[in-house]
Amino acid sequence: MTVSPLAPASFPDLPVIDGVTFAAAAAGIKKQDRLDVMLAILDEGSSVAGVFTTSATRSANVLDCQRKLSVPSNGRAAILVNSGNSNAFTGKYGEGSVAALCAGVSDMCGIYVSRVFTASTGVIGQPLPHEKIVAKIGELRDAQDANYLGDAARAIMTTDTFPKGSTKIITIDGRSVKIAGIAKGSGMIAPDMATMLVYIFTDAKIAQADLQALVSQHNVNTFNCITVDSDTSTSDSLMIGATGRSGVDVTGNADFADALHNVMLDLAHQVVRDGEGATKFVTVAVTGAKTDADARLVALATANSPLVKTAIAGEDPNWGRIVMAVGKSGAAADRDLLTIRFGDILVAANGWVSPDYTEEAGADYMKRDEITINVDLGLGNGTSTMWTCDLTHQYITINADYRS
Amino acid sequence: MTVSPLAPASFPDLPVIDGVTFAAAAAGIKKQDRLDVMLAILDEGSSVAGVFTTSATRSANVLDCQRKLSVPSNGRAAILVNSGNSNAFTGKYGEGSVAALCAGVSDMCGIYVSRVFTASTGVIGQPLPHEKIVAKIGELRDAQDANYLGDAARAIMTTDTFPKGSTKIITIDGRSVKIAGIAKGSGMIAPDMATMLVYIFTDAKIAQADLQALVSQHNVNTFNCITVDSDTSTSDSLMIGATGRSGVDVTGNADFADALHNVMLDLAHQVVRDGEGATKFVTVAVTGAKTDADARLVALATANSPLVKTAIAGEDPNWGRIVMAVGKSGAAADRDLLTIRFGDILVAANGWVSPDYTEEAGADYMKRDEITINVDLGLGNGTSTMWTCDLTHQYITINADYRS
Numbered sequence: 103m104t105v106s107p108l109a110p111a112s113f114p115d116l117p118v119i120d121g122v123t124f125a126a127a128a129a130g131i132k133k134q135d136r137l138d139v140m141l142a143i144l145d146e147g148s149s150v151a152g153v154f155t156t157s158a159t160r161s162a163n164v165l166d167c168q169r170k171l172s173v174p175s176n177g178r179a180a181i182l183v184n185s186g187n188s189n190a191f192t193g194k195y196g197e198g199s200v201a202a203l204c205a206g207v208s209d210m211c212g213i214y215v216s217r218v219f220t221a222s223t224g225v226i227g228q229p230l231p232h233e234k235i236v237a238k239i240g241e242l243r244d245a246q247d248a249n250y251l252g253d254a255a256r257a258i259m260t261t262d263t264f265p266k267g268s269t270k271i272i273t274i275d276g277r278s279v280k281i282a283g284i285a286k287g288s289g290m291i292a293p294d295m296a297t298m299l300v301y302i303f304t305d306a307k308i309a310q311a312d313l314q315a316l317v318s319q320h321n322v323n324t325f326n327c328i329t330v331d332s333d334t335s336t337s338d339s340l341m342i343g344a345t346g347r348s349g350v351d352v353t354g355n356a357d358f359a360d361a362l363h364n365v366m367l368d369l370a371h372q373v374v375r376d377g378e379g380a381t382k383f384v385t386v387a388v389t390g391a392k393t394d395a396d397a398r399l400v401a402l403a404t405a406n407s408p409l410v411k412t413a414i415a416g417e418d419p420n421w422g423r424i425v426m427a428v429g430k431s432g433a434a435a436d437r438d439l440l441t442i443r444f445g446d447i448l449v450a451a452n453g454w455v456s457p458d459y460t461e462e463a464g465a466d467y468m469k470r471d472e473i474t475i476n477v478d479l480g481l482g483n484g485t486s487t488m489w490t491c492d493l494t495h496q497y498i499t500i501n502a503d504y505r506s
Numbered sequence: 507m508t509v510s511p512l513a514p515a516s517f518p519d520l521p522v523i524d525g526v527t528f529a530a531a532a533a534g535i536k537k538q539d540r541l542d543v544m545l546a547i548l549d550e551g552s553s554v555a556g557v558f559t560t561s562a563t564r565s566a567n568v569l570d571c572q573r574k575l576s577v578p579s580n581g582r583a584a585i586l587v588n589s590g591n592s593n594a595f596t597g598k599y600g601e602g603s604v605a606a607l608c609a610g611v612s613d614m615c616g617i618y619v620s621r622v623f624t625a626s627t628g629v630i631g632q633p634l635p636h637e638k639i640v641a642k643i644g645e646l647r648d649a650q651d652a653n654y655l656g657d658a659a660r661a662i663m664t665t666d667t668f669p670k671g672s673t674k675i676i677t678i679d680g681r682s683v684k685i686a687g688i689a690k691g692s693g694m695i696a697p698d699m700a701t702m703l704v705y706i707f708t709d710a711k712i713a714q715a716d717l718q719a720l721v722s723q724h725n726v727n728t729f730n731c732i733t734v735d736s737d738t739s740t741s742d743s744l745m746i747g748a749t750g751r752s753g754v755d756v757t758g759n760a761d762f763a764d765a766l767h768n769v770m771l772d773l774a775h776q777v778v779r780d781g782e783g784a785t786k787f788v789t790v791a792v793t794g795a796k797t798d799a800d801a802r803l804v805a806l807a808t809a810n811s812p813l814v815k816t817a818i819a820g821e822d823p824n825w826g827r828i829v830m831a832v833g834k835s836g837a838a839a840d841r842d843l844l845t846i847r848f849g850d851i852l853v854a855a856n857g858w859v860s861p862d863y864t865e866e867a868g869a870d871y872m873k874r875d876e877i878t879i880n881v882d883l884g885l886g887n888g889t890s891t892m893w894t895c896d897l898t899h900q901y902i903t904i905n906a907d908y909r910s
Contacts, residue, residue, distance in 0.1 A: 159833030159841055191829040191841060193857030226826025227859055331812045336833055408735045408812070408897075409905055416906030422630025425595040429563030429740050437563055437595060453597030455631055493812075495902050501813055502820030502898075 121345025132186030379496030419464025525749025783900030823868025843884030
């Protein structure tokens with residue numbers, strides 16, 4: 103698989119987060135000799151929070167994580183993730199797989215089962231060979247190292263063409279607080295939530311309930327604002343662990359919230375940049391809607407429209423299709439108040455194409471790797487921004503032959 | 507453009523509908539020397555009804571037709587349709603174009619402006635060269651012939667690879683009643699309503715209000731149940747004209763309603779069969795939902811899912827993606843009560859793949875041209891059926907380079 107043309111120049115240099123260690127291994131779940139399992143272990147005193155897919159057919163792993171996060175628990179914590187098989191729609195057997203994974207980590211690492219979180223990503227509906235993963239837990243435990251977060255990023259990849267990482271280090275009252283996160287995701291990406299898998303770690307000190315509130319809040323404008331193909335995964339999970347080892351209490355701290363938001367947004371954008379077959383990174387910014395909800399309808403209708411996305415793939419400034427998407431969105435709209443811009447280029451206003459707009463200017467803009475579509479509805483103060491990619495032949499190639 | 511592999515063997519032999527005549531001409535709207543305008547003229551005493559796109563950015567033509575149908579009017583009626591330009595999002599100029607077309611027909615054919623209906627289909631946002639069409643009205647008037655409905659079907663095509671026609675002749679009280687219809691549509695097809703353009707004529711006798719109620723009712727389970735790409739057109743229009751010349755009053759007649767339903771469903775299916783790039787005709791039949799509305803959510807989520815549609819294109823029996831679509835639909839669903847069948851083949855039940863299901867049987871079924879996906883939610887009596895096609899490289903090819 104060629105690396106996406108929209109990939110960042112290099113994987114970031116992720117800092118050590120005091121209080122959490124990682125290891126990755128090749129368990130041979132779908133393919134041999136590739137990293138497909140990662141285990142993270144968080145020291146005692148860590149807060150763990152998460153947000154998950156709202157799919158009605160979400161995986162056994164997701165249900166298990168949601169259950170465990172809803173009750174207070176103590177001690178060290180572990181996150182075990184495999185790629186190559188999603189363990190979704192595998193019935194009671196799938197629930198058994200999750201139990202086996204959790205028991206394995208609990209027994210071999212000395213961590214309460216209630217503090218063992220799992221995720222599986224890959225094909226739906228096939229039995230997870232959990233015994234292959236359990237057989238690797240001893241190796242994963244013995245290899246734990248604070249420097250291995252990059253390996254973990256590689257182990258959770260499926261159709262991803264590059265590993266995704268992001269970090270932010272801030273100073274609060276003269277002391278350093280570190281955040282580092284990884285993500286995977288490429289197809290089956292749509293709100294809510296559109297992450298596939300995301301793991302973020304910080305040495306900040308924050309209570310579980312506050313951490314949960316913070317990550318839920320920032321999920322709304324980051325991972326829940328990206329779409330590749332409008333298809334919502336059954337396994338989407340974002341988890342965050344805060345070890346507290348920096349000694350800095352970040353409860354209510356705006357700088358920390360900003361830094362966390364930045365890491366989440368950066369990872370969300372990287373998922374779009376690795377959208378299956380993507381050649382363009384597209385920002386759809388909607389303003390002037392009657393309400394924020396209306397703005398989101400328009401942003402989503404535009405970002406998910408196959409006709410808008412194929413036009414972008416073809417570098418065709420076909421703004422009529424944006425008018426179509428606004429029209430079908432269900433949001434209040436008035437032809438004569440609608441304004442459409444490509445970046446700073448005024449395309450349409452007052453119910454028609456702008457007299458200053460030229461097809462050449464539009465076509466030229468469309469050649470860029472990064473495209474911004476601005477839609478102003480002229481009706482109110484509602485806003486919404488979504489990020490997506492184009493729809494190309496490569497998307498069809500990847501997905502018309504996924505399992506062979 | 508090669509004809510869709512799913513096209514009917516031949517264009518049907520459409521009967522003459524007494525009281526309505528047709529003509530088609532080449533006005534050079536987008537390309538030279540191809541039929542791109544059609545004019546139908548209905549005799550005095552005809553009832554005319556219609557259903558239209560709900561898009562907030564619908565075309566000036568659609569708005570004009572909706573206005574005219576909402577007030578009673580008399581005399582002969584005309585329907586003027588052009589392809590090559592949709593006259594949508596062309597501001598006040600577009601409204602002027604519609605006025606010019608209506609005035610032209612009115613003056614040259616002696617028909618009240620309130621009885622002249624227009625539709626335009628093609629690219630959005632470009633000025634309609636209405637003077638080219640007006641210049642052809644005399645020719646269209648002089649060429650009127652009851653036998654030219656087939657030519658009209660060809661004149662309204664855009665990216666269609668075959669003209670679409672359907673007919674049904676029934677006998678009521680020993681007298682024959684004829685229905686004949688044409689349609690165009692290939693991309694930008696989604697409810698509501700998903701027709702692009704449809705014109706149906708009958709010699710039945712029925713009052714305007716009854717005809718409107720009938721066509722609105724049968725639209726729900728025909729054109730509003732098809733989707734090619736989830737994108738709703740700004741120009742979708744279905745109009746029906748009943749000349750009354752058979753002398754048979756069909757008010758409340760169930761046989762007539764059935765016949766009309768059949769013609770509408772046949773035309774709707776033909777639109778899907780000509781879906782841009784389609785190689786498979788797909789029926790998604792949902793049963794056992796809590797409500798009909800829930801059933802429709804599941805049917806639509808499945809029929810619009812890029813991952814389901816690309817799997818079908820690749821002849822991959824990837825039923826896990828159907829589970830995903832059920833999960834994301836927003837409808838009430840329970841993993842352990844869900845049943846999925848490919849045609850008669852039981853694929854998944856009781857929360858997992860059926861023990862009797864084999865990948866070979868699924869793969870074999872996927873090789874067919876016509877595929878039925880049955881989803882039973884096991885929760886209630888709600889049902890919904892949608893028709894769609896697969897998502898192929900050809901769709902990308904057509905739409906990534908539409909305007910050049």
